[in-house]
Amino acid sequence: MYTTRVSGRVDAPCAVVYRALVSAEAIARWRVPDGMTCEVHEFEAREGGGFRVSLTCEAPDAVGKSAARTDTYHGRFARLVPDREVVEVLEFETDDPALGGTMTLTRTLTDDGTGGTDVVVLHEGVPDAVPAAGIETGTRAALEKLARFVESDIFSPSPTDQGHGRARDRRP
Template sequence: MNHLSTNRRIDSASRVILAPPPTIYQAFLKPKSFISWLPPQGMTGQIVSFDPREGGAYKMTLTYVADATLGKTSHNTDETQGLFLELVKNERIVMTVHFNSTDPAFQGEMIQKWLLEEVSEGTKVTVNCYDVPTGVRKEDHLTGLQSTLANLALFTEQ
């Protein structure tokens, strides 16, 4: 999958999570764990395929709970696929994200870089999304990223 996007938008969100970096890192590596916290509020998810290693691919479907929401793939779903580009144990996860959509505003390759920084309270988790498709409204994306980080906190702080 070639990186063809001319969009240079970057969306970013951070949160301190009361869990050590190894706990958070492991939440990315098991499909049942990953899909339990990744979908933002108002969505559910299903893993189609998942190979968490550098160069490994994944595919998932996120479904909007509210019928009125328009998905990127169908009226209420976002199908995404991508590759794990980099896995640095307890420090960083970098992956590509492609939305399966016929709408050019949602096409292209977005890069997600998850950074795990140990702090006195636990781990500061930062997600940077590079080359965000133009069809993804910035305010919606930032709300979704904060929701996902809140889910990750709930999942790992237990």
Template sequence: MTRTDEESRDISAATHDVFAALLDPRLLERWLPPHGMTGRVEWLDARAGGTYRMVLAYADADANPGKTGDGSDLVEGRFVEIVDGVRVVQQIEFPSDDPSFSGLMTMSWLVEPTASGTRATFRAENVPAGISAADHRDGLRSSLHNLAMLVEPHS
């Protein structure tokens, strides 16, 4: 059985600023890791057909061994579609010896203008069964929060 998880957030920033943060490797390292994790982009070729690799590390590796077993999650992806200012669609594979964490997940990041800025929506389809639905939605919300904090103007 496949599962889809989705979360949205209204962000008080211009759509082009939000969209730009979706593909900039240095910005991805700052906003994508949910609370309790850090991220490192090893490579990123932001074009349809391009690939990327990111390592997400847990702050408390003893409490959470991660999908790769060393306190981290290795994320390898391929960009399926990039529509400038609108959406980024990618296929993500989690290399893992545990079949409940492996498989091919499709992640779509969508942005649309609103009266007060931008609505960002993250949709994950075919989420591996080993990923808790509640934890995954919390992680999506945390990443959206980080994205908003990064791109919203601060006084």
């Protein structure tokens, strides 16, 4: 098992970014990799609340961790600090012991002093069978999608939230 850390910047306030991290509708839009679809089966954003999500590859020859083209994972919210941190404990639904075990996904949000948010994404306990490069590439892409999502007119959490912008890669 290993750990990855990816960080970036989103030109939106922490409150807006946080709401995109704890909304099932938002997750289904920005946390899905390109070339995949997302189905949120369960999502109860509270400490101890559960979630279950499936990501399905559009390519007919793709190999999934849970089914032919699908990765399904489930877990719980271990810690929620409004506008600051989201900690999820999750695991793949798989019969493959090399992909088993729980992982911890921590997203930490920090006000950058200019109205934007520095986001640090830490994956801990990732099975060795999951390529680190894939996790890191996917996380950077997710940060970009998160930024596009929160800056769009599609995601308007409240009339007082005015932040807009893009994620910028910050490699450790």
